[in-house]
Amino acid sequence: MTPAETPTPERGTARLAFRLLLMAAILSLAMLPVLNQLPVDSALHVSDFIVSIGGKWITYAVLALAIDLAWGYAGILSLGHGAFFALGGYAMGMHLMRLIGTRGVYGHPVLPDFMVFLGYKELPWYWLGFEYLPYAMLMAMVVPGLLALIIGFLAFRSRITGVYLSIITQAMTYALMLAFFRNDMGFGGNNGFTDFKELLGMPLQTANARAVLYYASLALLLVSLLLCWRITASKLGRVLVAIRDAESRVRFLGYDVTQHKLFVFVLSAMIAGLAGALYVPQVGIINPGEFSPGNSIEAVIWVAVGGRGSLIGAILGAFSVNALKTWLTTVAPDLWLFALGGLFVAVTLFLPRGLIGLFRGEKRA
Amino acid sequence: MSGGAGNPILYLDGVSVVFDGFRALNDLSLIVEAGELRAIIGPNGAGKTTMMDVITGKTRPSTGMVRFREHDLTRLDEAAIATLGIGRKFQKPTMFDALTAFENLELACKAPRGPLACLRWVLSPATRRRIEGVAEEIGLTSRLGDRAGVLSHGQRQWLEIGMLLMQDPELLLVDEPVAGMTDQETEHTAALLRRIAGERSVVVVEHDLEFVRALGCKVTVLCEGAMLSEGSIDHVQNDPRVIEVYLGR
Numbered sequence: 001m002t003p004a005e006t007p008t009p010e011r012g013t014a015r016l017a018f019r020l021l022l023m024a025a026i027l028s029l030a031m032l033p034v035l036n037q038l039p040v041d042s043a044l045h046v047s048d049f050i051v052s053i054g055g056k057w058i059t060y061a062v063l064a065l066a067i068d069l070a071w072g073y074a075g076i077l078s079l080g081h082g083a084f085f086a087l088g089g090y091a092m093g094m095h096l097m098r099l100i101g102t103r104g105v106y107g108h109p110v111l112p113d114f115m116v117f118l119g120y121k122e123l124p125w126y127w128l129g130f131e132y133l134p135y136a137m138l139m140a141m142v143v144p145g146l147l148a149l150i151i152g153f154l155a156f157r158s159r160i161t162g163v164y165l166s167i168i169t170q171a172m173t174y175a176l177m178l179a180f181f182r183n184d185m186g187f188g189g190n191n192g193f194t195d196f197k198e199l200l201g202m203p204l205q206t207a208n209a210r211a212v213l214y215y216a217s218l219a220l221l222l223v224s225l226l227l228c229w230r231i232t233a234s235k236l237g238r239v240l241v242a243i244r245d246a247e248s249r250v251r252f253l254g255y256d257v258t259q260h261k262l263f264v265f266v267l268s269a270m271i272a273g274l275a276g277a278l279y280v281p282q283v284g285i286i287n288p289g290e291f292s293p294g295n296s297i298e299a300v301i302w303v304a305v306g307g308r309g310s311l312i313g314a315i316l317g318a319f320s321v322n323a324l325k326t327w328l329t330t331v332a333p334d335l336w337l338f339a340l341g342g343l344f345v346a347v348t349l350f351l352p353r354g355l356i357g358l359f360r361g362e363k364r365a
Numbered sequence: 366m367s368g369g370a371g372n373p374i375l376y377l378d379g380v381s382v383v384f385d386g387f388r389a390l391n392d393l394s395l396i397v398e399a400g401e402l403r404a405i406i407g408p409n410g411a412g413k414t415t416m417m418d419v420i421t422g423k424t425r426p427s428t429g430m431v432r433f434r435e436h437d438l439t440r441l442d443e444a445a446i447a448t449l450g451i452g453r454k455f456q457k458p459t460m461f462d463a464l465t466a467f468e469n470l471e472l473a474c475k476a477p478r479g480p481l482a483c484l485r486w487v488l489s490p491a492t493r494r495r496i497e498g499v500a501e502e503i504g505l506t507s508r509l510g511d512r513a514g515v516l517s518h519g520q521r522q523w524l525e526i527g528m529l530l531m532q533d534p535e536l537l538l539v540d541e542p543v544a545g546m547t548d549q550e551t552e553h554t555a556a557l558l559r560r561i562a563g564e565r566s567v568v569v570v571e572h573d574l575e576f577v578r579a580l581g582c583k584v585t586v587l588c589e590g591a592m593l594s595e596g597s598i599d600h601v602q603n604d605p606r607v608i609e610v611y612l613g614r
Binding site: 230231234235236238239241242245246248249250251252253254255256257259260263264 | 421423442443444447448452453455459460461462463464468471472473478479480481483484485486528532
């Protein structure tokens with residue numbers, strides 16, 4: 001609400017057009033599961049494939065949003081956000097495993113198959129409570145949040161920034177990957193969790209369950225977007241930008257930079273965890289591969305491509321890079337990693353503001 | 366104005382800073398009274414900026430005592446020291462280029478600094494008027510909506526002084542405020558600093574002796590990390606030691 005924000009007519013129109021476009025995008029996303037219900041021969045019919053892949057991409061978009069809040073605004077380039085996503089996914093996976101009940105191969109009423117196979121006699125203490133969905137969802141936020149709090153506190157307090165912080169987060173996700181590969185961790189080792197049966201009493205393979213998960217993901221995306229908007233539009237958002245651009249100057253103004261960075265890093269990890277929790281039932285599997293450092297880097301590239309420092313840009317990036325990936329890994333699977341690397345280089349060189357920069361026609365370096 | 370058994374607000378005693386064997390400050394002692402305006406001059410490398418760093422918590426002294434009122438500054442970090450009421454303007458104007466001049470002033474405005482307080486912050490009409498008042502004082506009224514990154518060097522100097530005013534500190538540390546300013550702007554700055562002092566203490570580090578003369582205050586000359594001379598501008602300009610190491614060159 002600064003004096004210069006009195007919009008000129010052109011800027012006002014551009015903003016209106018942008019908002020209409022955004023509403024149209026949200027509406028068409030919301031329509032997908034409805035169109036899926038149409039008869040298969042209808043021109044507007046949307047296949048099951050599109051709905052399930054759409055739901056998956058929406059959770060990716062939430063992850064991108066979380067990364068953008070930390071990186072695009074506060075300048076915290078985490079190369080380990082995939083770990084928060086995966087931890088949220090594991091929390092949901094534990095819930096889904098508990099719901100399998102006697103339908104497992106061994107038919108044990110309490111223990112998941114892999115525990116019976118490994119000779120567990122009873123459920124480890126940290127599995128208690130996961131039979132309840134609200135508890136599992138809570139853990140999908142709390143566990144990533146706590147991890148971010150610990151890592152963030154140690155790093156930010158010691159004023160570790162930039163590439164050093166990126167390396168630490170990368171090491172964090174790699175260490176978690178190695179840990180989750182171990183059978184004696186009690187998380188299914190390298191097989192992870194799969195063969196889920198149901199959620200909320202709905203068999204997972206039905207159109208109904210797909211639609212519910214899809215809408216839950218869309219709701220999470222909208223709520224996260226509103227929350228991030230609220231933050232970035234507030235003075236806190238401007239403090240974060242200030243920290244991003246001149247961290248030590250912010251300290252001399254009396255702001256406790258560690259507190260602000262921790263706040264946004266923990267919040268970002270919690271959002272990423274929730275995204276992971278909705279991702280797992282839609283893809284039907286979670287294993288330690290989700291912790292692989294490459295996943296986190298890929299998610300950062302979505303944000304870079306879409307436009308870091310723009311919330312809509314992050315979402316746009318997640319959708320467009322994944323669309324490209326889906327297409328390219330079908331047509332020419334060997335080319336994907338080259339394309340991803342090339343895309344990152346090209347965006348850095350030619351589109352520093354990302355795809356969203358094209359829409360807004362701004363040339364801010 | 367000068368010295369005596371007044372009401373010291375800033376007190377440095379026997380402060381030394383050693384970087385890898387190099388003594389940037391060497392047993393420096395300095396007292397600034399409440400409401401005093403003080404100029405610090407000295408050749409390059411005399412330790413002026415290091416002294417500012419020590420006071421604002423950027424650098425820890427190897428030995429010595431630094432007190433602001435009753436607080437021991439050597440135990441506090443930058444943010445805590447700023448919150449106590451010490452504001453600093455940097456030699457190279459430093460602000461947030463992606464934000465507008467208005468937003469820069471708003472961030473500096475004295476208010477609760479925690480993340481949640483910032484999230485809930487609402488710009489009150491009184492604060493807006495205050496920002497506009499400061500903007501008028503620093504001549505940036507018409508540039509409030511522009512990003513700080515596009516302002517000229519002189520305007521950036523002004524903006525940073527404005528941010529200092531918004532912080533409402535008891536002690537202002539001002540490092541080379543008139544570098545890159547025109548003569549007229551320099552005069553205006555001197556008048557502004559003279560007006561601010563009185564209510565607050567102001568310590569100005571400057572190379573420009575004309576400007577220091579215009580401040581009309583007690584001058585401390587630093588050399589090789591220690592105090593060389595102290596007194597009125599005429600006194601220090603006639604001090605043979607000062608002439609030898611600084612003015613005479």
